[in-house]
Amino acid sequence: MTQTITVIPGDGIGPEIMRATLRVLDTLKTGLQYDFAEAGVAAMEKSGELLPAATLESIAKHRVALKSPLTTPVGGGFSSINVELRRRFDLYANVRPAITFPGTKSRYDNIDIITVRENTEGAYLSEGQSLSADGETAISMIRNTRRGASRIVRYAFDLAQRLGRRQVTAVHKANIIKTASGLFLDVARAIAKDYPQIAFNEMIVDNTCMQLVMKPEQFDVIVTTNLFGDIISDLCAGLVGGLGLAPGANIGTDAAIFEAVHGSAPDIAGKGIANPCALLLAACQMLDHLNMVDQAQRLRMAIRATLAANDRTTPDLGGSGTTETFADALIERVRG
Numbered sequence: 001m002t003q004t005i006t007v008i009p010g011d012g013i014g015p016e017i018m019r020a021t022l023r024v025l026d027t028l029k030t031g032l033q034y035d036f037a038e039a040g041v042a043a044m045e046k047s048g049e050l051l052p053a054a055t056l057e058s059i060a061k062h063r064v065a066l067k068s069p070l071t072t073p074v075g076g077g078f079s080s081i082n083v084e085l086r087r088r089f090d091l092y093a094n095v096r097p098a099i100t101f102p103g104t105k106s107r108y109d110n111i112d113i114i115t116v117r118e119n120t121e122g123a124y125l126s127e128g129q130s131l132s133a134d135g136e137t138a139i140s141m142i143r144n145t146r147r148g149a150s151r152i153v154r155y156a157f158d159l160a161q162r163l164g165r166r167q168v169t170a171v172h173k174a175n176i177i178k179t180a181s182g183l184f185l186d187v188a189r190a191i192a193k194d195y196p197q198i199a200f201n202e203m204i205v206d207n208t209c210m211q212l213v214m215k216p217e218q219f220d221v222i223v224t225t226n227l228f229g230d231i232i233s234d235l236c237a238g239l240v241g242g243l244g245l246a247p248g249a250n251i252g253t254d255a256a257i258f259e260a261v262h263g264s265a266p267d268i269a270g271k272g273i274a275n276p277c278a279l280l281l282a283a284c285q286m287l288d289h290l291n292m293v294d295q296a297q298r299l300r301m302a303i304r305a306t307l308a309a310n311d312r313t314t315p316d317l318g319g320s321g322t323t324e325t326f327a328d329a330l331i332e333r334v335r336g
């Protein structure tokens, strides 16, 4: 049966990196069909809505989406479209791999860390936000649930098992945030017992940040709550050469959305020099999700070889190529 995916070209550099990514994907002969849908400023300009109903219907129907970055307009009470998509489709697992690639400007050459971040609750959502009338006191709530903690920790262990990984580290602040973070840690400790073949480690978030900078090779899979995961996964992206190489998957029971971690980069939009790698690596995660593991592996090897040779890569990687020449170099390697 032919698989159709929703494709959201997005804003800024989005359409440029999506065009390049689809060109490479087509070379892999995945047989994927694309249902193009709009979101972000591009959609706002056409339909007056940041997240049109037709886009939501397309994702609900096809259950898999590849999404370029979206611009969230500043001011005017606009909330993040990405947060809204996660909420709508209950995309509870945010999976962000950080892998060192040869030939890239990174501090380390031996990193292979997957951060599994809870995506639907916790301090990041800042529920119940309020500011006192005198503007002197701000309040927001942390709401963690046993259900939320259980499903993300189980997702992390299942992922580790599937990928043959050796260790899961639960990152928390249960020593201070005793109830919200304590609940997460209790759940992690209990679930770890169901996976005796995978080493379980627990670490306080501040120490984790220091350890990541000093000795990142000790980490394998990290599982943590929403806000800590937001920060730690960017830290990991920084360890391996920045956001241009950082993909992310947002996974729920009924839908999954794959994206680059970076934004719409308005400063370079339209110049044809955006690095498509993060979106291509997100496409690899999507192919894995669709059980097209061989194609995902071929694409990852092509990316690795192209980066190692610094062949026609974009300026952010020190190359003098363009988005399209980078895609050409990948296509040649994918074809073999």
Ligand SMILES: NC(=O)c1ccc[n+]([C@@H]2O[C@H](COP(=O)([O-])OP(=O)(O)OC[C@H]3O[C@@H](n4cnc5c(N)ncnc54)[C@H](O)[C@@H]3O)[C@@H](O)[C@H]2O)c1
Residues within 6 Å of the ligand: 013, 017, 068, 069, 070, 071, 072, 073, 082, 243, 244, 259, 260, 261, 262, 263, 264, 265, 266, 267, 268, 273, 274, 275, 276, 277, 278, 316
């Ligand atoms: N997932 C998303 O949709 C997402 C994520 C983050 C930010 N945003 C939105 O993107 C817009 C711009 O945000 P920002 O400027 O803070 O962050 P950004 O990630 O767009 O840009 C930060 C810097 O990184 C560079 N950069 C980013 N991606 C690149 C790429 N693929 N190739 C080469 N250089 C790249 C940019 O040129 C810029 O100098 C905002 O409207 C923000 O809301 C969207």
